[in-house]
Amino acid sequence: MSRSHVLISGMRGLGVEIAKNIILAGVKSVTVQDSNTVDYADLSSQYYFNESDIGKNRAEVVHHKLAELNNYVHVKFSSKRINDHLTEDKKFNIIVLTNSSLDEQIFISEYCRKCQIKFLNASTKGLFGQIFCDLGENFQVIDTNGENPLVRVVTGITHDEDGIVFMPTDVRHGFEDGSYVTFTGVQGMTEVNDREFKINTPSPFTITIGNTSQFGIYEGGGTVTEVKKPETIHFAITGKFMPIRQFLYFDAIECLPEGIYEMPKGDDIMISSKYSPILPTRKSRYYSQELVFGTDFQHRLGQAKYFIVCFILFVI
Numbered sequence: 581m582s583r584s585h586v587l588i589s590g591m592r593g594l595g596v597e598i599a600k601n602i603i604l605a606g607v608k609s610v611t612v613q614d615s616n617t618v619d620y621a622d623l624s625s626q627y628y629f630n631e632s633d634i635g636k637n638r639a640e641v642v643h644h645k646l647a648e649l650n651n652y653v654h655v656k657f658s659s660k661r662i663n664d665h666l667t668e669d670k671k672f673n674i675i676v677l678t679n680s681s682l683d684e685q686i687f688i689s690e691y692c693r694k695c696q697i698k699f700l701n702a703s704t705k706g707l708f709g710q711i712f713c714d715l716g717e718n719f720q721v722i723d724t725n726g727e728n729p730l731v732r733v734v735t736g737i738t739h740d741e742d743g744i745v746f747m748p749t750d751v752r753h754g755f756e757d758g759s760y761v762t763f764t765g766v767q768g769m770t771e772v773n774d775r776e777f778k779i780n781t782p783s784p785f786t787i788t789i790g791n792t793s794q795f796g797i798y799e800g801g802g803t804v805t806e807v808k809k810p811e812t813i814h815f816a817i818t819g820k821f822m823p824i825r826q827f828l829y830f831d832a833i834e835c836l837p838e839g840i841y842e843m844p845k846g847d848d849i850m851i852s853s854k855y856s857p858i859l860p861t862r863k864s865r866y867y868s869q870e871l872v873f874g875t876d877f878q879h880r881l882g883q884a885k886y887f888i889v890c891f892i893l894f895v896i
Contacts, residue, residue: 581605581606581607582606582607582608583608583673584607584608584673584674585607585608585609585611585671585672585673585674586602586607586609586610586611586672586673586674586675586676587610587611587613587662587672587674587675587676588602588610588611588612588613588676588678589613589614589662589675589676589677589678589680590613590614590677590678590679590680591612591613591614591626591638591639591641591642592614592622592625592626592638592678592679593622593624593625593626593627593704594625594678594679594702594703594704594709595612595614595676595678595679596612596626596627596628596642596646598676598678598702599612599642599646600646600649602676603646603647603649603650603653603655604649604650606650606652606653607653608653608654609653609654609655609656610646610653610654610655610656611655611656611657611658611672612639612642612643612646612655612656612657612658613639613657613658613659613660613662614637614638614639614659615637615659615660615661615662616637616638617634617635617636617637617638618633618634618635618636618637618638618641619634620634620863620864620865620867620868621867621868622638622868623864623865623866623867623868624865624866624867624868624869625868626638626642628641628642628645628646629641629642630865631865637657637659639657639658639659640657640659642657643655643656643657662675662677662684662688663687672697673697673698674697674698674699674700675688675692675697675698675699675700676700676701676702677699677700677701677702678701678702678703679702679703679704680701680703685701685712688701689701689712689714692714693714696716698714698715698716699713699714699715700712700713700714700715701713706871706872707831707832707833707835707836707872708829708830708831708833709829709830709831710827710828710829710830711827711828712827713827729805729806729807729808730753730754730755730805730806731803731804731805731806732747732748732753732754732755732803732804733747733748733802733803734746734747734763734766734801734802734803734804735747735748736798737766737769737772737789737792737798738792738798739769739792739793739795739797739798740791740792740793741791741793742788742790742791743788743789743790743791743792743793743795744782744786744787744788745779745786745787745788745789745804746785746786747785747786747787747804748785749785752784752785753781753784753785753786753787755779755781755787755806756781757779757780757781758778758779758780759778759779759806759807759809760776760777760778760779760806760807760809761776761777761779761787761789761804761805761806761807762774762775762776762777762804762805762807763775763777763802763803763804763805764802764803764805765801765802765803766798766801766802767798767799767800767801767802768796768797768798768799768800769792769795769796769797769798769799770796771794771795771796772789772792772795772802773802776807777789777790778790787804835873836872836873837873837874837877866878866882
């Protein structure tokens, strides 16, 4: 990561959030690119913009504030079209595209595949979002989930051609088919200690480890521990955590007000104020938020008062 040069296109709310996280992670350099200017629709999700920035280039406004996040990362901006960077600047290892047109997504994706550049495309439309990744082939991940290895108490091991390992039934063991384990502290069947076994999981409380008929008889004790093996996958990763597998879709339509899909009747519009205007009647920092949730919701939110207490726990 410390040698990576990243180009992030689009400095609206989604783009700046991605840029913030990448800069804090500590890459070599980040170029934030946007050829458009700030408008009211940007203010509700882009926390670095304010009304005085309206009409200014998005990337130019935001890049100084992003640079303050990590002095070890070189942050610069560009107001040129992203296509110009593809022909003029060949140093980027990763290109991140946000909220762009489909034609642009296809063009950049094909270019990155041809030039072996990692490509990520992300977009949000109100309460809907998606991510597409094309990060290359044949990479190895050392730790697929970032969790500590599973450790379980052994209560029994059968003495047969497909030895069954029993564990307490008050909790599921959590092992998966095809994973590997080692044993320690087993008495009687000492041959299993400090040896790796590929397992199957016939039940949530047992695993099988293969032929144990030539081993001693299990007498008691012991623990079984998961062995984490490197896994070869067909797209780029950091080597520590498993990333998105090419495509992710997300929505939060449950956040919309009840009855949002009901069409108002003529009488409701004519003689009552039952329905709010579909579009905001004025522009403000919360313009985009009103487009999604309505002016009544935004008004109630503006009247709300909260007192937030943050606890920080220090462990010595």
